[in-house]
Amino acid sequence: QVQLVESGGGVVQPGRSLRLSCVASGFTFSSCAMLWVRQAPGKGLEWLSFIWWDGTHDDYAESVKGRFTISRDNSKNTLYLQMNSLRVEDTGLYYCAKERNIGSHSFDHWGQGTLVTVSS
Amino acid sequence: QSVLTQPPSVSAAPGQKVTISCSGSSSNVGNNYVSWYQQLPGTAPKLLIYDNNKRPAGIPDRFSGSKSGTSATLGITGLQTGDEADYYCVTWDNSLSAGVFGGGTKLTVL
Numbered sequence: 001q002v003q004l005v006e007s008g009g010g011v012v013q014p015g016r017s018l019r020l021s022c023v024a025s026g027f028t029f030s031s032c033a034m035l036w037v038r039q040a041p042g043k044g045l046e047w048l049s050f051i052w053w054d055g056t057h058d059d060y061a062e063s064v065k066g067r068f069t070i071s072r073d074n075s076k077n078t079l080y081l082q083m084n085s086l087r088v089e090d091t092g093l094y095y096c097a098k099e100r101n102i103g104s105h106s107f108d109h110w111g112q113g114t115l116v117t118v119s120s
Numbered sequence: 121q122s123v124l125t126q127p128p129s130v131s132a133a134p135g136q137k138v139t140i141s142c143s144g145s146s147s148n149v150g151n152n153y154v155s156w157y158q159q160l161p162g163t164a165p166k167l168l169i170y171d172n173n174k175r176p177a178g179i180p181d182r183f184s185g186s187k188s189g190t191s192a193t194l195g196i197t198g199l200q201t202g203d204e205a206d207y208y209c210v211t212w213d214n215s216l217s218a219g220v221f222g223g224g225t226k227l228t229v230l
Contacts (some may be wrong), residue, residue, distance in 0.1 A: 044224035045208050059218050095164055104162035105212045105219060106155035
């Protein structure tokens with residue numbers, strides 16, 4: 001069965017960095033585009049970053065552009081989110097998700113999330 | 121303020137029908153597929169509808185999706201207390217070159 005397991009969250013001071021990982025199993029990871037989404041406490045879902053199946057193209061929300069970098073290692077079935085210059089408003093639960101099929105921009109499997117808290 | 125506008129809340133009685141709208145523009149809803157997600161309290165989102173109106177395997181036909189112009193709609197019939205959740209629409213925005221979520225709608229089954 002498809003599984004996505006995020007890790008790497010924690011408590012970090014403003015201005016510091018953190019790298020999240022999402023380990024995939026149960027499907028051909030190298031054939032699927034992937035997405036990072038976050039949810040601030042008590043708030044809605046926020047689209048963050050998207051990467052093509054082969055890692056050759058990525059996109060970012062304005063709120064994280066220039067600070068966050070999405071990447072993937074298809075040999076390790078792992079998706080990453082490098083988060084630099086973290087701000088208090090980056091606090092939230094970070095989910096990775098798998099695109100259902102190329103071009104649909106719909107996501108049929110999600111991890112359970114990893115919590116990031118940015119606080120001094 | 122989200123690019124996609126959803127009503128903050130909707131409510132209906134068990135067994136009734138409810139619709140949730142997702143209003144956008146020609147740069148997003150009007151020219152891209154819309155998908156819908158259900159998020160039960162304390163859980164990850166779950167795909168309900170993709171490509172505007174298709175249901176993944178295992179999603180009951182009580183859930184339906186439609187799109188007209190720059191608005192999409194999620195319909196839920198035969199409401200159950202277990203349908204109480206937050207519902208989100210999402211699509212690609214050609215102007216932003218990024219995806220966008222609606223602000224979410226909290227469904228209460230009275």
